[in-house]
Amino acid sequence: MSIFSCQGLTKKYGSTLALNELDLDIESGPPVALIGPNGAGKTTLLSLLSGFIRPSAGQATILGEKPGSASLHGKLSALPQDANLDPRLSIARQLKHYARLQGLSNSAAIDAVQKSLDTVQMADAADKKPDELSHGMRKRIAIAQMLMGEPKLALLDEPTAGLDPPNVKIIRDVIARHADATTFIISSHNLDELEKLCRDVVFLDKGQLVKHQRISSLQEQQGVLTVRLNDVDADAFMQACRELPGTLNISLQEQGSFIIDYDSDAHPAFDIRMIELLNAKGWQYRNVSKGRSLEDKLFD
């Protein structure tokens, strides 16, 4: 089922074209990654769908309704970038106000606030004011407001930007837990996180759609191994790999991260041999995975 679609969606800021006649159709299901370089139009697209801004041309429908329609209240939620709660009022009071506006009764609103704060492990912050919290905590509160009322579609703009690993993990776990009931569309530059969470990827550049497909189908997974090592002599590792039967090519991507092309037909257990090699040499690895990272798939 299509959860949102847009045709010819265009947004101009003065003479700057942020979105250029975008045609896109996204179905409900597992989280969708929205990626692209800065200025690609990701935030503009999410803002248009959320009803924060109006398109210059084209149209969009979300759950069969126009963006900003009252029928979407409670069904569509968002985590806008750089949006903050009122610093003068407690978190719980503001979230309860939002829940009431979504149509919940007084009692149901209190339950919804309690539940959403529990979900992001922020129940203790209910009586605090936003300025008393760290950046990561405020982001989790913003996730809590997004989850209230169990929306069908949630639009997240840079949910993990500037967060420390524990907060990133909490947010990732929350999204993963709610992915059955809610379709998440996540805009982020953190491609590792997106790869862990998302099934599909939408790649925008210069306001236009470049790719929209399954992450798994971006490139053949067979015959490529990504290895990330801790404190290993890169030359020694690359030499050892070249001597490993089946190796076709090896390249150093960044410090400690290697991509190895191998003959998967003749050497189907190449990954096992690689781990045996690492073990035999006593080299510590962070990660060995089949295929390339999302970043390598998209930008190589």
Next chain:
Amino acid sequence: MCLRNALTAAEPFEFNLIPGWPDVKNVFLIAKFELVRLLSTRRGLVSIVAFAMVWLVLLYYVIFRASRVLAQDGGSGLVSAVLDWLGMERLTAWAVPELAVYWFFGLMLLPLFCISLTADQTASDRSRGTLRYLVLRSTRWQIFFGRYLGQLLVLLLFILISIVTTLPVVLYRDAGGLPDWLALMPAILVNLMIVLLPYTALMALVSVLAKSARQATLYAIILWIAVWFISGLLMNYFPGLSFLDWVMPSSQIPLLLRSVGWDALQFAHIPILQSLLLLVAGWWLMQRRDL
């Protein structure tokens, strides 16, 4: 459970909402939240205390003393002659002199207070991004009119507080003054609220355009001077456009100063029409403004 208790205790009252009017429900919820914001934030409480202090000074040094002079003058002395000269002779016709003085100062000072108090209807929430959270749950017109109604409720509270403080002064002068005070007080309350309608609507409009309360106030002043200048210019060159005299908020104040009690309602159409025009303009802008 702790959270439930805290939030339940924080709910001071509940509006009886009209069944089957879901759109209006959110307007009331937003308006009610404005009252909560006033009564539960330091900034709101500071405004109440500041208003109360200014008002008590005004009550003691001006209303109390001026009403004595007005009562002793009896309508035929020097004070009456001066008021007559100023075109405010009807102030001596009020059965309760304290309310006559309150009426005068209310008409002069409350619009200024209103501009200051209602400047930030949506401005800082927009620049902070809080409006984005709201617009996911309410339509823009609900937010715009909810905030407007909320500010009117806040003003009503302030006027009620100030007008009630005149009662002890009245009773101190005349122990039997309660019936006259009760008869005139609602008329003053209603008419002052009507006077403040266009000011609040003007601030709702400029708040849509501004990024902060200070900027909204600045825009209001610029708009005010521009409209005053242009309408004056047009009336000067085209005498047939004399109706433009009524474009400015408070243009009916001289007429109100010549009215007693409910008589002032005969000029209510002027601020109501001004408010409607300003609200339609503000709503139109709100619908189109990027958040």
